[in-house]
Amino acid sequence: MAPKRQIKGGSIQELVNPSAYKSNLQALDFLRNFTAVIAGIVVGICGVVGWHGFIYHFLSQLACAGAMILKGCTKPAQYFVSWNTLLFHSALSSTTLLSYILFWMIFYNLCHVF
Amino acid sequence: MRISTGGALTLLGLLGLAHTTLAVIQYRQVLKLSQEEFEALPASILLELVLSAAVAVLGGYLLTGPIKVAIMPAKGRSMDISSLRTDFISFNMRSRAMPLDIPPLTS
Numbered sequence: 001m002a003p004k005r006q007i008k009g010g011s012i013q014e015l016v017n018p019s020a021y022k023s024n025l026q027a028l029d030f031l032r033n034f035t036a037v038i039a040g041i042v043v044g045i046c047g048v049v050g051w052h053g054f055i056y057h058f059l060s061q062l063a064c065a066g067a068m069i070l071k072g073c074t075k076p077a078q079y080f081v082s083w084n085t086l087l088f089h090s091a092l093s094s095t096t097l098l099s100y101i102l103f104w105m106i107f108y109n110l111c112h113v114f
Numbered sequence: 115m116r117i118s119t120g121g122a123l124t125l126l127g128l129l130g131l132a133h134t135t136l137a138v139i140q141y142r143q144v145l146k147l148s149q150e151e152f153e154a155l156p157a158s159i160l161l162e163l164v165l166s167a168a169v170a171v172l173g174g175y176l177l178t179g180p181i182k183v184a185i186m187p188a189k190g191r192s193m194d195i196s197s198l199r200t201d202f203i204s205f206n207m208r209s210r211a212m213p214l215d216i217p218p219l220t221s
Contacts (some may be wrong), residue, residue: 020182034174
């Protein structure tokens with residue numbers, strides 16, 4: 001696939017470098033999954049129980065967007081093409097959510113049940 | 115084998131979290147022996163938890179690596195895409211082994 005042209009409303013806007021875009025998304029994926037695991041561990045050790053435990057997961061996922069901005073993504077349109085991608089890509093995916101639940105469960109059981 | 119800074123910090127943070135888990139288990143055992151109810155974790159364990167989590171997250175942040183500009187400028191395109199000829203990538207398939215002199219199915 002050649003570098004994609006973005007066409008908005010009939011006029012060509014700008015070219016996207018597919019390898020750089022893919023590499024950015026992979027970096028965001030990794031950070032989101034890693035943060036989900038660490039957040040699950042922390043929440044499990046603290047002994048949080050109940051539906052409000054998911055709030056910490058969504059907060060940690062939002063913090064990943066902040067981490068990307070710290071990495072140098074001052075203009076998300078240039079690195080992730082849109083704000084939605086930066087905020088929500090793989091934030092609500094099953095991998096991150098289920099990893100969070102898994103580690104939350106494991107560490108809660110280790111510390112507070114067994 | 116060289117470990118990067120991010121890798122070392124992640125490892126340290128995860129070890130710290132494991133140590134915190136052991137500390138919480140021991141604390142709960144002490145509470146059970148003295149027949150007290152578990153209310154909240156002591157401040158030392160909470161501090162250790164926060165520090166280990168911070169170190170682990172920092173390690174993960176460093177492990178993620180740099181991000182690149184995805185929008186290409188009109189001038190001065192970088193070298194890494196100049197050899198990207200994805201339109202010319204070919205795939206091999208077993209259709210070459212198929213004999214050409216067999217009669218077609220529909221005729």
